[in-house]
Amino acid sequence: MNGPPFDDIAGQSSGYPLDALIADLGDIPVETSPAVVRRRSRDFFWYSPILNEELSGKSADLIATPRTEADVVRIAGACARHRVPLTVRGGGTGNYGQAVPLAGGVLLDITELSAIDWVKPGIVRVGAGAKINQLDAELALKGWELRMHPSTKRTATIGGFVAGGSGGIGSINYGGLREPGNVIAARIVTLEETPRVIELRGEAAQRINHAYGTNGIITALEMPLAPLWRWIDVVVAFDDFLDAVAFGHRIALADGVVKKVLAPVTWPLPSYFGALRPHCPDGRHLLLAMVAEPSLESFKDLLAGRGTITLETPTDDSPGKVPLYEYTWNHTTLQVLKTDRSVTYLQCLYPHDRLLEKAAQMRSLFPDEALQHFEFIRFNGNVTASGLPVVRFSTAERLNEIIRLHEDHDVGIANPHVYTIEDGSRYKKAEADQLGFKYEADPFGLLNPGKMRSFAARTN
Numbered sequence: 378m379n380g381p382p383f384d385d386i387a388g389q390s391s392g393y394p395l396d397a398l399i400a401d402l403g404d405i406p407v408e409t410s411p412a413v414v415r416r417r418s419r420d421f422f423w424y425s426p427i428l429n430e431e432l433s434g435k436s437a438d439l440i441a442t443p444r445t446e447a448d449v450v451r452i453a454g455a456c457a458r459h460r461v462p463l464t465v466r467g468g469g470t471g472n473y474g475q476a477v478p479l480a481g482g483v484l485l486d487i488t489e490l491s492a493i494d495w496v497k498p499g500i501v502r503v504g505a506g507a508k509i510n511q512l513d514a515e516l517a518l519k520g521w522e523l524r525m526h527p528s529t530k531r532t533a534t535i536g537g538f539v540a541g542g543s544g545g546i547g548s549i550n551y552g553g554l555r556e557p558g559n560v561i562a563a564r565i566v567t568l569e570e571t572p573r574v575i576e577l578r579g580e581a582a583q584r585i586n587h588a589y590g591t592n593g594i595i596t597a598l599e600m601p602l603a604p605l606w607r608w609i610d611v612v613v614a615f616d617d618f619l620d621a622v623a624f625g626h627r628i629a630l631a632d633g634v635v636k637k638v639l640a641p642v643t644w645p646l647p648s649y650f651g652a653l654r655p656h657c658p659d660g661r662h663l664l665l666a667m668v669a670e671p672s673l674e675s676f677k678d679l680l681a682g683r684g685t686i687t688l689e690t691p692t693d694d695s696p697g698k699v700p701l702y703e704y705t706w707n708h709t710t711l712q713v714l715k716t717d718r719s720v721t722y723l724q725c726l727y728p729h730d731r732l733l734e735k736a737a738q739m740r741s742l743f744p745d746e747a748l749q750h751f752e753f754i755r756f757n758g759n760v761t762a763s764g765l766p767v768v769r770f771s772t773a774e775r776l777n778e779i780i781r782l783h784e785d786h787d788v789g790i791a792n793p794h795v796y797t798i799e800d801g802s803r804y805k806k807a808e809a810d811q812l813g814f815k816y817e818a819d820p821f822g823l824l825n826p827g828k829m830r831s832f833a834a835r836t837n
Contacts, residue, residue, distance in 0.1 A: 393461045393482060395438055401455040405448050408440040417466065418484055422474040424710060425721055426770050427794040432474045437464060437484035444489050446566065446574065446596045453572040453594060456483055456823055463568060464825045465590035467506060467537025470529035472707060474796040475541035475589040479827035487536055490596055496521065499602050500561060505536025505595040510694065521602040524551045524559065528706040531694060536595045539563070543587055543791075544754060544763075546638050546667070546702045547603070549629055552755040554586055561601055565593030567818040575818070584814040589798060591829045592815035606669040608637060610701035612653070612688035613680065618643045618662040622736050622751060622762070624683055625664050629753040629760045634676055635669035639753040640705040646748050646767060649713045652699045656688040665705055667692060706765065709750045713767050723747070723780065725764030726789035732761055735788055742782060745769070764788070797830040 399407055408414060418436040422428040443449045456463045462482030469476055478484060490504035493512070496519055503512060510531045513522050525547030527533050533542075539560055544553035551559060562578040563585050575593070577584060585593050615621040621641040629639055641664050647657035657663060664684065668676050673689075680686070694700040704712060710722040727735050740749060747766040754763050770776060773794075780790050795801050798811070812831050815824075822834025 393438060394459050395461070398455050398459045398461055398483070399439070401458070402441060402452060405444070405452060406442040408442070409438075411436075414438065414440055414484065417469065417486070418476075418478055420469045420471040420474060420476050421707075421711075422472065422477060422796070424472045424707070424714065425794040427773055427776070428474055428796060432477050432479075432796065435474075435477050435479055436481065437478040438481045440484045440486050442486040442489055446490070446564075449485070449487075449490070449566045449594055449596055450572045450574065452483065452485060453566050453568045454570060457568050457570045457572070457821060460821060460823065462823045462826050463594075465536075465540070465594055467534030467540075468508065468529065468532045470527065470533045470537065471541040473541075473793055473801055475825075475828070476537070477796070478825070479796075482823070485594065487594075487596075488534060490536075491534075494597065496602075500599060501602055502562075502597060502599045503535060504597055505534065505539075507535050509533050509535055509538065516602060517605055520605050522605045523547070524601055524603045525554075528702055528708040530702070535598055535600065539586055539598060540588060540590045540595060545706050548752070548754040548763075549636055549639055549760075550603070550755065552757075555583060556755075556757075558601060560586055561599035563593075563595055563599075564597040565595050565818065567593060568824050569818075569820065581810075583808070584810050587798070588808075588811045588815075589825055589828045591798070591819065591825045591832070592811055593818045593824070606635060606637075606671075608667045608692040609670050609673055610688065610690050610692050611666040611668055611673075611676070611686060612656045612701070613664040613666065613684040614658050614661040614687050615664065615684040616661060618740070618749060619733065619737055620683060621662045621664045623733060624680065625666075625751070625753055626732060626760070626762075627679060628666070628676065631675070631679060633672075634679070635672045636676075637667040637669075638665060638702055638705050640665040640709070641749070641751045642704075642709060643749045646709060646713060646750060649716055650704055651712060651715070653688075653701070653704055658685075658687065661685075665701055667701060706752055709765060710767055719770060721768050721770045721776070722793065723764070723766055723768055723783070724791040724793050725766065725783055726756065726791070727751075727762045727764060728787055729756065729759035729761035731787070735786065736762075738786055739764070739766075739783065739788060742786070743779065747779060797828055799830045 464478040487506035490506040494502040751762040
């Protein structure tokens, strides 16, 4: 299910010539403390009890922290010459083990590559290690913001988002990262004995999108921007979850209402919502929304008494605050996991033309076992919803049965309980351009080995 067993991946860590590698790196900062390296080799794979069992013991051998792209080139060349695996790490906020080294080697911390090269109207060029919240703060000074960001905005890097994410807050307007125009360009370093620096523009940039850093080391990105709005966090309570879904769908289709998040959440999930809990009435289902301030009146007109607004406040993600978006997307599951580690989640895609029908159908199939949570998005030009239900975990077999039943009822699943690109995809395969580019950019199969199941490395 998850690709080759760990002991089938060539080059286990005990055999790497690490002293020679470190000598080749010169003055590039290196961390070898086992405790530090083990801690930084983890991401949020523990969301999945299956991945937690499979990945919890995996670690790099050392961390290298490049300060410049030239440092990245030097590290890549040294790894290729000594045949040492390299796994790129940003903020470490992935959920599927994207940044967990399966075969040891070097963990490449890119967070020093964070400079903004330039900002033009509607576009920014920035280092891949830039934290998204800091990037957005700088963009706000010029009246812009990123089109979308993950719920982990305050810790995630822009390179990690592109390499390991797929969409998030803002996807209701712009779809996912793979929609044309959502990644303008990527600058990457190959992992060869003489590394090359390659600029991928337009459609070619999709080769490294959601590829887990398996086919190139991203050093810089050009990303499209959206005009900056003053966002208002709104919570609406409903007596029936399907009413929350129906109203969310209505707002999603209202193109004149400017919004950034529309997330229906079933009770009892809001009972776990920490600082938001006072605005979550017992037994009621919620729609969490981010609405541009000029659109609030229209939002309320469309609501027309169908639900009760329990919170209306400007978005504030400054230190010490908990913005509404940290109760949406994968943070919804995280809020529950803070109290109950027995749950996990799924990632679903509902058919746009039967959304409400399928929402009701899944609710009847799994009334208490899969607690519903939707995120309205655009997908291939259509408004639909991504489902991220919180699942009461019993066994791996039952979890796979729940996945099968969703798929049997035309609700797509991108499985978050596997660590390879192919098995976690709705399409069960790696994109052909991504696989082909890996052969060009990583001929020895040293970039994050084991994560692209379709790839067969050269043996020399």
